[in-house]
Amino acid sequence: MTALDTSPLLTDLGRQTRRAARHLATLSHDDRHGALEAIATALEAATPEILAANAADCEAAIRADLPKALYARLQLSPSKLKSAIAGVGDVAKLPDPLGHVQIHRELDQGLILKRITCPLGVLGIIFEARPDALIQITSLAIKSGNGVILKGGSEALQSCQTLTRIIQQAITPTAVPADGVQLLTTRAEIRALLTLEDYVDLIIPRGSNEFVRYIQDNTRIPVLGHADGICHLYIDQFADLEMAIALTLDAKTQYPAACNAIETLLIHEAIAPQLLPPLVAALEAQGVELRGDAATQAITPMATATDGDWGTEYSDLILAIKIVPDLAAALDHINTYGSKHTEAIVTEDGAIAQEFQQNVDAAGVFHNCSTRFADGFRYGFGAEVGISTAQIPPRGPVGLEGLITYKYQLTGSGHIAATYSGDQAKPFTHRDLA
Structure with a gap:
C-alpha cells in the first residue's frame, strides 16, 4: 500500500482523533485521572500477555539481525514494564496541567483578561522500538487532554498492538473516548501522517538521529525532539x-x-x-x-x-x-x-x-x-514524551508542560477599541488581579 493509498484513511483517522481530542479537552481532572488508573490496572493484569507479545517481537528481531542498540530499546523486561506501569500511576498523581490561570489582568474597569492553559490538540508520536514509550506517551496525552496517534516501528508491532488494545479497552468504560488513542501499523502511514497538518498539532519522534532528521525534514507540522544524543x-x-x-x-x-x-x-x-x-x-x-x-x-x-x-x-x-x-x-x-x-x-x-x-x-x-x-521519570515528571535539545522551551525531558499551550480569554461589557485610541483616548489600567 502506498502513501497515496493510505492518505484518505489517515485523513479520516485524523478527523476522528481531532473530534475525540476536543471532547477529551472538556473532561474534568477526575475523568482523566480515572482513565489513567484504569489503564494502570489493565496493564498490570495483562503483564504476561504483554511480555509474550514482546518476546515474539524480540525473537523476530533476532532473526532479522536487528542492530544491538535498537534491540535493547525493543526488549521489554518485566522490570522495564513494571516501571512503565508505575509511571502511569505517577502521571495520574500529578497536578492537573489544564485550566491554570497564568495571567489575570484588568485592562480597564469591567474588561478582564485571562491566560489559561489548555491542551495542544492531537499529538503524532513516531518511535522506533521502545514499546514502553507508548505507555508513557499515552498516559501523558490523556493527562494533558490531548488525543494521540501512535506509530511504532515494525520491529515492535505485536507489542504495540497488544498495548494499544489493552489501553483502548481500559478507557472504553471511562469518560475518555477510545478514539483519542490511535495506532498506525504500516511504514507507508508515516509519510501520510506527516501531511496531516490540519489534524495533528505536534509530531514527537523517538529513535535514531537519522530517523528523527527524516521526520524533521518531511513535515510542516511542528516537531519536538532531538536528533543526536552525544x-x-x-x-x-x-x-x-x-x-x-x-x-x-x-x-x-x-x-x-x-x-x-x-x-x-x-x-x-x-x-x-x-x-x-x-x-x-x-x-x-x-x-x-x-x-x-x-x-x-x-x-x-x-x-x-x-x-x-x-x-x-x-x-x-x-x-x-x-x-x-x-x-x-x-x-x-x-x-x-x-x-x-x-x-x-x-x-x-x-x-x-x-x-x-x-x-x-x-x-x-x-x-x-x-x-x-536526564529522564522525565527521574525528574519527577511521571514520564516523558521525549527529550528536546531546542533552545526554546520545552527543553530537556518533556513531560506535561510540553503538551499544553494557552489561550487568552477577554471579557468585557460592550467595550470597544475606539475608546482607547485618538486624542481623547482613555488609558488602560493594566492592573493585575489576584
Missing part, C-alpha cells in the same frame, strides 16, 4: 577519583543504548596518568571498547580515536577518550561536538563546577552525578 563527562583535575570511575561506568554502561549515555570522556591532563589505568580496567571489565587520542594512548594502549569519533553517537559499549589541558579546552570540545543534550563534570571545586554549568550549552548540565539522570 553526551560528555569531563573529569576535572580536582575530581574524586573513586567517584569519577563510578560515574563513568554508570554513564556509559548502565544502559548504553539510551540517548543520555556518554559517548566521549574528557580527562584533565593533570589527573590522567593516575586515573586512566584503573578507569580503563574497570571499563574493559564491563566490555567497553575504548578509543583514545594520542595523549591517552601514551598512557594506556587502546584503539585510535578519529575525528569522526568525537561526533558519533555509538548507543553501544564504545567510548572515546580525550585528554584536555584545562577546563577551557573541555568546554570548547563539548560546545563543538555536543548535541546540547546532557553534559556532566566531576570535580570537588565548586567554582570550576559553576563555570562549567554556566558555559556549557546543553539542556542538562550536571555536577558530580551521572548523565543517566
Whole structure:
C-alpha cells in the first residue's frame, strides 16, 4: 500500500482523533485521572500477555539481525514494564496541567483578561522500538487532554498492538473516548501522517538521529525532539577519583543504548596518568571498547580515536577518550561536538563546577552525578514524551508542560477599541488581579 493509498484513511483517522481530542479537552481532572488508573490496572493484569507479545517481537528481531542498540530499546523486561506501569500511576498523581490561570489582568474597569492553559490538540508520536514509550506517551496525552496517534516501528508491532488494545479497552468504560488513542501499523502511514497538518498539532519522534532528521525534514507540522544524543563527562583535575570511575561506568554502561549515555570522556591532563589505568580496567571489565587520542594512548594502549569519533553517537559499549589541558579546552570540545543534550563534570571545586554549568550549552548540565539522570521519570515528571535539545522551551525531558499551550480569554461589557485610541483616548489600567 502506498502513501497515496493510505492518505484518505489517515485523513479520516485524523478527523476522528481531532473530534475525540476536543471532547477529551472538556473532561474534568477526575475523568482523566480515572482513565489513567484504569489503564494502570489493565496493564498490570495483562503483564504476561504483554511480555509474550514482546518476546515474539524480540525473537523476530533476532532473526532479522536487528542492530544491538535498537534491540535493547525493543526488549521489554518485566522490570522495564513494571516501571512503565508505575509511571502511569505517577502521571495520574500529578497536578492537573489544564485550566491554570497564568495571567489575570484588568485592562480597564469591567474588561478582564485571562491566560489559561489548555491542551495542544492531537499529538503524532513516531518511535522506533521502545514499546514502553507508548505507555508513557499515552498516559501523558490523556493527562494533558490531548488525543494521540501512535506509530511504532515494525520491529515492535505485536507489542504495540497488544498495548494499544489493552489501553483502548481500559478507557472504553471511562469518560475518555477510545478514539483519542490511535495506532498506525504500516511504514507507508508515516509519510501520510506527516501531511496531516490540519489534524495533528505536534509530531514527537523517538529513535535514531537519522530517523528523527527524516521526520524533521518531511513535515510542516511542528516537531519536538532531538536528533543526536552525544553526551560528555569531563573529569576535572580536582575530581574524586573513586567517584569519577563510578560515574563513568554508570554513564556509559548502565544502559548504553539510551540517548543520555556518554559517548566521549574528557580527562584533565593533570589527573590522567593516575586515573586512566584503573578507569580503563574497570571499563574493559564491563566490555567497553575504548578509543583514545594520542595523549591517552601514551598512557594506556587502546584503539585510535578519529575525528569522526568525537561526533558519533555509538548507543553501544564504545567510548572515546580525550585528554584536555584545562577546563577551557573541555568546554570548547563539548560546545563543538555536543548535541546540547546532557553534559556532566566531576570535580570537588565548586567554582570550576559553576563555570562549567554556566558555559556549557546543553539542556542538562550536571555536577558530580551521572548523565543517566536526564529522564522525565527521574525528574519527577511521571514520564516523558521525549527529550528536546531546542533552545526554546520545552527543553530537556518533556513531560506535561510540553503538551499544553494557552489561550487568552477577554471579557468585557460592550467595550470597544475606539475608546482607547485618538486624542481623547482613555488609558488602560493594566492592573493585575489576584
